[in-house]
Amino acid sequence: MRTSPALGCTDGSVEVAVKSYGDIVGDGGSAVLEQIRAQQEYLAQNLSGVRNLLVVGSGKGGVGKSTMTMQLACALRELGNAVSILDADLNGPSQARLGALQNQILIPGENGAPVPTTRNGIGVVSMGTLFPEPHALEFESVASGSSHTWRATKEFTILNQLLACMDWGKLDYLLVDLPPGVERIVQYAELLGPAAQFVLVTIPSDMARGVVARSIDALGKTPNRILGYIENMAGYYCSDCERVRPLFPSQSEVKLDLPCLGSVPFDPELAALCDRGISISDEPALCSWQPVRRIADEICQRVSECASSTEDALTEERR
Amino acid sequence: MKFLCVSCDEAMKLMNVDPPEDGSLTIVYRCSSCAHEIAMLTNPYETQMVSSLGVKIGNEPADTEGASKCPFSSVVQDMATGGEGSGAGFPWTPDAITRLSNIPEFARPMAKIGIEKFAQDNGLAQIDAQVLERAKDFFGM
Numbered sequence: 001m002r003t004s005p006a007l008g009c010t011d012g013s014v015e016v017a018v019k020s021y022g023d024i025v026g027d028g029g030s031a032v033l034e035q036i037r038a039q040q041e042y043l044a045q046n047l048s049g050v051r052n053l054l055v056v057g058s059g060k061g062g063v064g065k066s067t068m069t070m071q072l073a074c075a076l077r078e079l080g081n082a083v084s085i086l087d088a089d090l091n092g093p094s095q096a097r098l099g100a101l102q103n104q105i106l107i108p109g110e111n112g113a114p115v116p117t118t119r120n121g122i123g124v125v126s127m128g129t130l131f132p133e134p135h136a137l138e139f140e141s142v143a144s145g146s147s148h149t150w151r152a153t154k155e156f157t158i159l160n161q162l163l164a165c166m167d168w169g170k171l172d173y174l175l176v177d178l179p180p181g182v183e184r185i186v187q188y189a190e191l192l193g194p195a196a197q198f199v200l201v202t203i204p205s206d207m208a209r210g211v212v213a214r215s216i217d218a219l220g221k222t223p224n225r226i227l228g229y230i231e232n233m234a235g236y237y238c239s240d241c242e243r244v245r246p247l248f249p250s251q252s253e254v255k256l257d258l259p260c261l262g263s264v265p266f267d268p269e270l271a272a273l274c275d276r277g278i279s280i281s282d283e284p285a286l287c288s289w290q291p292v293r294r295i296a297d298e299i300c301q302r303v304s305e306c307a308s309s310t311e312d313a314l315t316e317e318r319r
Numbered sequence: 320m321k322f323l324c325v326s327c328d329e330a331m332k333l334m335n336v337d338p339p340e341d342g343s344l345t346i347v348y349r350c351s352s353c354a355h356e357i358a359m360l361t362n363p364y365e366t367q368m369v370s371s372l373g374v375k376i377g378n379e380p381a382d383t384e385g386a387s388k389c390p391f392s393s394v395v396q397d398m399a400t401g402g403e404g405s406g407a408g409f410p411w412t413p414d415a416i417t418r419l420s421n422i423p424e425f426a427r428p429m430a431k432i433g434i435e436k437f438a439q440d441n442g443l444a445q446i447d448a449q450v451l452e453r454a455k456d457f458f459g460m
Contacts, residue, residue, distance in 0.1 A: 004325055016328075017328070018323060018325055018328050019323055019328055019330070021321060024321045024323065024330040025330075026321075026330075027320060027321050027333075028321060028322060028330060028331055028332050028333045028348055029332055029333025029334075029377055030333060030374070030375065030376045030377055032369075032372070032374050032376075035374040035375065036372065036374060039373065104458055105429075105430060105432075105433025105434065105436075105437070105454070105458065106422055106426055106429065106430040106433070107430065107433075107434060107451055107454050107455050107458065107460060108415075108418040108419050108420075108421045108422045108430065108451060109418070109421060109451075109455065109460075110418070110421070111421070112421050112422075113421060113422045113423075113426075113430075114455060114460035115460075116458070116460065117459060117460065130426055130429045131429070141363075141367045141370075142339060142341075142342030142363045142366055142367055142370075143342060143362075143363035143364045143366070143367040144363075146363075146364055146367070149364055149367075149368065150364070150367045150368050150370075150371040151371075153368065153371035153372060154370075154371040157371060157372060157373040158423070158425055160373070161373065161423035161424065161425065162423055164423075165421065165422060165423040
């Protein structure tokens, strides 16, 4: 309850009590807050068949998050898991190309839209499937020239719709491939809920590690668990001398207060295969395959260690 | 946002939402005690912000992005005119239209283009549930 000048009393000398925001139930007819709550509940319900939400981020761009996400998905699949990927990079999607799903279409099913699947059985939802290259996303708006004020909201609404409308089915792992941006990591954590577990990708440069350190700091303010970090491009594989040679200085001044899940060398051959949508698990002789397999093993072990607490958090999120 | 009739100290009820015009929504509220009405006129920034949340105002979508309800309609238009869609305007049976609502709203125009192209390539005359099942099988879903 607050006070307001009495009607007709312009000098404010007499005040009457009027209701405040909290005194009024509802918003008069639109129920906007209830609609948003319903969206969140529907999302949680649609993800109820997903055992583990694994978010692959970094904060830094160009460290190989998308390629690593697909490689991890392949390795987790090889270990007998049901795996899908959500490409959360709406504006620079990579997963459709990595999974050779650029010419797929979305087809409505009886329960949401079935998830397009790669040849080796990994589900992939990516804007790259919906919008063939080179089309860029143009969010149309009545507020022209002001997309900085609403675009993030729109993007998260679209991600919410993708998560809520796809028929994910029963999954052991849903991997979410994030776009760059430290501040956005926290926003994804809020969207996906406390059960989402993060894996951060870096390269052995202090520039990248410094940004990843910021992401660790940002995620430290959320209830989400960070499983560890992956050091990508840890040297490159030289096919001439059949050795991994250094790409970055071996000494780093930036310490990451997280367990390292493993290091993966850059393999030019893998890069060429990725462009053609060929999976790393189809080429097990590649030098990066075994390190990725070991990282997948490590992730499974760490996830199973906290499976009971994750289940508790999911249950809480669904309420 | 809530509206209060100060003289009655009563919450006002939403009565009507006019379709967006020049980026502005007109939302009329009435006090159920004294019948006093006010109209809230949003500026384009406010209209777009509500639209971006994917919620409805009153009984009407707060969508301001045209009849397609797709934020990417110009891209879809490019795809259709670029020969990637049939542009044939296939008839959709009611059950197929119902199923289409299972796809995120922003993705429906693209899905329609893809399905109609599939129908055209296979010499089909209309889109019904059987065609959708056939397309699912074709694409290995």
